[in-house]
Amino acid sequence: MSALVLNEEQAMLKDAAKGFLAEQAPVSQLRALRDTRDETGFSRELWQQMVEMGFSGTLVPEAFGGTQFGHVGMGQISLQCGHNLSASPLLSTAVLGVSSLLLGGSQAQQTELLPAIAEGRLLTALAIDESPRHAPWRVATRLSRDGEGYRLNGRKLCVVDGHVADWLIVSARSSGEESAREGISLLLVERAAPGVSVERTIMADSRNAALVSFDNVTLPAEALLGVEGEAAAVLEWVLDVGNAQLAAELLGIAEEVFSRSVAYLQERKQFGVTLGSFQALQHRCAHLFSEIELVKSAVLKALQALDASDPEAPQWVSLAKAKACEVAELATNEGVQLHGGMGMTDEFDIGLFIKRARLVQQLFGDYRYHANRFASLRGY
Amino acid sequence: MTDLDAFRQQTRAWLEDNCPQSMRAPVTSDADACWGGRNFQFQSEDQKLWLERMAARGWTAPDWPREYGGGGLSRAETKVLQEEMARIKARAPLSSFGVWMIGPAILKFGSEELKRQHLPPIIRGEIRWCQGYSEPGAGSDLAGLQTRAEDHGDHFIVNGQKIWTSYADKADWMFCLVRTNTEAKKQLGISLVLFDMTTPGVSTRPIKLISGSSPFCETFLDNVRVDKDQVVGEINAGWTIAKYLLTHEREMIGGMGRTAAGQKTLPQIAVEAIGLEDGKLADGYLRSEISRWDIDAAAFALTSERVLDEAKAGQGVGAASAMLKYYGTELNKRRQELNIALHGSQAMVWEGEASNEGAMPRTWLRSKGNSIEGGTSEIQLNVIARNILGLQ
Numbered sequence: 001m002s003a004l005v006l007n008e009e010q011a012m013l014k015d016a017a018k019g020f021l022a023e024q025a026p027v028s029q030l031r032a033l034r035d036t037r038d039e040t041g042f043s044r045e046l047w048q049q050m051v052e053m054g055f056s057g058t059l060v061p062e063a064f065g066g067t068q069f070g071h072v073g074m075g076q077i078s079l080q081c082g083h084n085l086s087a088s089p090l091l092s093t094a095v096l097g098v099s100s101l102l103l104g105g106s107q108a109q110q111t112e113l114l115p116a117i118a119e120g121r122l123l124t125a126l127a128i129d130e131s132p133r134h135a136p137w138r139v140a141t142r143l144s145r146d147g148e149g150y151r152l153n154g155r156k157l158c159v160v161d162g163h164v165a166d167w168l169i170v171s172a173r174s175s176g177e178e179s180a181r182e183g184i185s186l187l188l189v190e191r192a193a194p195g196v197s198v199e200r201t202i203m204a205d206s207r208n209a210a211l212v213s214f215d216n217v218t219l220p221a222e223a224l225l226g227v228e229g230e231a232a233a234v235l236e237w238v239l240d241v242g243n244a245q246l247a248a249e250l251l252g253i254a255e256e257v258f259s260r261s262v263a264y265l266q267e268r269k270q271f272g273v274t275l276g277s278f279q280a281l282q283h284r285c286a287h288l289f290s291e292i293e294l295v296k297s298a299v300l301k302a303l304q305a306l307d308a309s310d311p312e313a314p315q316w317v318s319l320a321k322a323k324a325c326e327v328a329e330l331a332t333n334e335g336v337q338l339h340g341g342m343g344m345t346d347e348f349d350i351g352l353f354i355k356r357a358r359l360v361q362q363l364f365g366d367y368r369y370h371a372n373r374f375a376s377l378r379g380y
Numbered sequence: 381m382t383d384l385d386a387f388r389q390q391t392r393a394w395l396e397d398n399c400p401q402s403m404r405a406p407v408t409s410d411a412d413a414c415w416g417g418r419n420f421q422f423q424s425e426d427q428k429l430w431l432e433r434m435a436a437r438g439w440t441a442p443d444w445p446r447e448y449g450g451g452g453l454s455r456a457e458t459k460v461l462q463e464e465m466a467r468i469k470a471r472a473p474l475s476s477f478g479v480w481m482i483g484p485a486i487l488k489f490g491s492e493e494l495k496r497q498h499l500p501p502i503i504r505g506e507i508r509w510c511q512g513y514s515e516p517g518a519g520s521d522l523a524g525l526q527t528r529a530e531d532h533g534d535h536f537i538v539n540g541q542k543i544w545t546s547y548a549d550k551a552d553w554m555f556c557l558v559r560t561n562t563e564a565k566k567q568l569g570i571s572l573v574l575f576d577m578t579t580p581g582v583s584t585r586p587i588k589l590i591s592g593s594s595p596f597c598e599t600f601l602d603n604v605r606v607d608k609d610q611v612v613g614e615i616n617a618g619w620t621i622a623k624y625l626l627t628h629e630r631e632m633i634g635g636m637g638r639t640a641a642g643q644k645t646l647p648q649i650a651v652e653a654i655g656l657e658d659g660k661l662a663d664g665y666l667r668s669e670i671s672r673w674d675i676d677a678a679a680f681a682l683t684s685e686r687v688l689d690e691a692k693a694g695q696g697v698g699a700a701s702a703m704l705k706y707y708g709t710e711l712n713k714r715r716q717e718l719n720i721a722l723h724g725s726q727a728m729v730w731e732g733e734a735s736n737e738g739a740m741p742r743t744w745l746r747s748k749g750n751s752i753e754g755g756t757s758e759i760q761l762n763v764i765a766r767n768i769l770g771l772q
């Protein structure tokens with residue numbers, strides 16, 4: 001069991017990501033993307049720089065051109081993205097795309113696509129949810145045989161970066177009842193393929209999510225990622241990988257909003273004294289500090305468990321996502337309240353953090369979803 | 381094989397040979413624990429044997445120096461010993477304010493003579509200590525204490541009253557905060573002194589708690605003579621030592637938030653108490669409350685582990701003890717409330733063999749003291765806000 005501290009390499013990656021993102025992708029960049037209603041929703045130039053920093057290949061094995069720094073390493077980047085609200089296809093491509101290919105992909109699929117991702121030539125998006133609340137086995141999208149290949153029909157919600165991805169990774173059902181784990185497959189679908197239509201939805205956090213429909217899309221046999229009808233285990237692990245990174249991002253958001261709020265209380269004067277001198281506010285901050293300390297531990301444990309392929313990793317991931325959701329919600333709510341009227345203004349960044357936090361909370365399961373899963377995994 | 385692996389193998393073998401079977405189960409109550417001291421009645425021959433064997437190796441204080449009778453183990457070796465004990469569910473051989481609190485303070489601040497006098501008996505469990513900090517007018521505001529020590533050349537004459545002294549009636553010695561300078565700013569006139577509870581002028585009176593037991597006392601100090609060589613550290617510099625000692629106390633109390641090795645987890649208790657339906661606890665509302673607690677408890681256990689790992693890696697978290705004390709004790713109180721809810725009216729049975737003499741309601745009520753003793757939750761939040769967050 002490894003110690004719950006970063007090793008030297010991971011600490012260096014954290015520092016590098018911290019310096020780089022604070023300089024190249026601060027909150028003001030997200031604000032600018034929002035205000036100009038940018039079509040891509042992130043800066044391609046920034047993404048190329050992130051590729052050069054090796055971020056896109058953090059989970060990619062060296063044999064495919066990656067740096068293989070692992071989940072803890074990637075977590076340090078996600079954490080800093082949370083601090084800066086940096087917009088990029090890191091999650092959709094470097095996390096979800098890479099892990100889908102690593103776990104489900106054939107040798108041929110990996111050889112073709114992984115180096116392209118590491119080099120920044122390719123974007124992917126994971127299209128799985130069909131209902132507003134995350135429910136990965138609630139799949140009605142139909143996969144039917146069509147000669148040597150397949151035919152795909154259905155509709156997916158909240159596909160992050162779906163409008164810019166070159167390849168979509170889509171879950172579909174060829175058998176089994178809706179909500180059954182059995183009968184689900186994962187498929188690689190080109191966004192440009194006939195029958196695929198994508199409608200970009202701009203979310204409250206000003207990021208991208210798309211509504212994607214498949215209308216009699218014909219696919220070759222090689223489109224299958226893994227074994228037909230047996231993708232649930234792969235998908236579950238991919239979601240664990242994604243949720244661990246989202247938990248790290250939520251931790252970054254909570255830490256950032258918290259330190260900004262504390263700084264505000266130290267500066268702002270009312271009643272002739274700084275707000276920080278009021279015990280009613282001190283105690284709320286001290287409690288929040290303690291909660292954030294718990295999130296740090298849970299997130300690090302989840303990331304380490306994924307790196308170690310620990311069979312208990314799903315439990316640790318649900319713990320981390322649940323706790324991170326709960327505390328990010330508290331931190332952002334307190335952030336607005338402690339800033340008083342200023343916290344309600346668009347000019348202050350706090351509002352951007354609260355909007356981003358809620359979306360990340362909902363993505364792939366919120367507190368309730370993961371608390372429920374945690375209990376089930378612990379046998380009660 | 382590394383030295384540490386070799387140490388693990390030897391330790392495992394030694395524990396296997398030396399830990400009596402009956403000592404391989406969690407302590408169930410205060411009365412079940414081994415407190416040692418001059419007047420201690422051992423509950424069983426095994427309990428006595430286990431203490432003697434561990435003490436002989438210095439493993440009641442594994443990381444203290446060998447020259448005072450300690451185990452002389454490194455941090456890594458201490459962790460191995462703890463892991464190996466947890467593996468066979470071995471209980472602590474000794475519960476001791478000496479080991480937890482005054483011992484570390486004497487080690488850090490005491491004179492060589494004090495170390496030689498007090499540490500070996502603490503390690504062997506021969507002397508039981510109590511803590512004389514609080515006074516009727518000085519609880520949270522500890523530095524406001526009034527107990528006076530008058531300078532008589534080679535000794536002090538101490539007069540005053542202490543309160544909430546846990547186990548004062550059973551203890552052999554007290555470590556006590558006294559005012560040695562009434563002129564100075566209140567933190568600067570305090571000294572930490574040690575005296576035997578049989579010294580003329582020391583008397584105690586038990587205070588009964590809501591749990592029905594009375595581990596507490598009022599302690600009266602009436603012209604008590606304390607030799608100056610029993611002052612820990614410098615005269616008038618006791619406040620720093622008092623705070624150092626409180627840090628140890630808080631870490632220890634904060635540990636209550638963790639489930640001890642071999643103890644049943646709350647979810648396990650819940651499954652036994654209300655059963656499963658389709659693999660889920662039969663009561664949906666309780667299930668969500670228990671998973672909320674379980675999530676916090678698991679994240680808290682990881683945090684305690686991380687704080688230790690960071691300390692080992694030299695990345696100390698300032699005032700982490702206040703955070704662990706605050707969260708751990710609140711968590712334990714929540715655990716006790718859920719435990720009561722799980723057992724319904726049965727949980728309120730106060731007397732009777734089958735209820736283990738009311739262990740459940742008494743443990744629940746005792747837990748209310750967790751967020752008071754050693755500094756209240758509110759005081760911990762003050763410490764975090766001021767010392768860590770810089771809010772003033």
Ligand SMILES: Cc1cc2nc3c(=O)[nH]c(=O)nc-3n(C[C@H](O)[C@H](O)[C@H](O)COP(=O)(O)OP(=O)(O)OC[C@H]3O[C@@H](n4cnc5c(N)ncnc54)[C@H](O)[C@@H]3O)c2cc1C
Pocket residue numbers: 268270271275278280281337338339340341342344
């Ligand atoms: C939607 C909206 C509409 C408004 N409309 C109007 C309007 O039409 N006209 C108008 O005049 N004003 C209006 N206001 C302003 C509103 O009255 C102030 O925002 C409010 O009184 C708080 O003051 P503040 O923003 O300066 O916060 P601050 O006083 O700076 O407070 C910041 C934080 O510190 C806390 N705090 C402050 N003092 C203490 C203390 N002594 N003890 C403990 N905590 C403390 C506060 O509760 C808050 O959480 C509006 C505000 C909002 C958000």
Ligand SMILES: Cc1cc2nc3c(=O)[nH]c(=O)nc-3n(C[C@H](O)[C@H](O)[C@H](O)COP(=O)(O)OP(=O)(O)OC[C@H]3O[C@@H](n4cnc5c(N)ncnc54)[C@H](O)[C@@H]3O)c2cc1C
Pocket residue numbers: 510511512513514515518519520521543544545546749750752753754755756757758759762
């Ligand atoms: C089980 C148990 C064992 C103990 N064992 C010992 C022992 O062995 N030796 C010993 O010396 N003492 C012992 N104590 C005493 C303990 O240290 C004190 O009870 C504690 O420090 C609180 O002091 P108090 O009881 O005087 O409460 P008070 O200080 O009167 O506090 C009352 C309430 O006011 C709050 N409060 C006080 N000051 C502030 C502030 N500045 N800001 C916000 N809130 C505040 C407190 O948090 C508390 O809720 C023990 C106590 C308990 C419950």
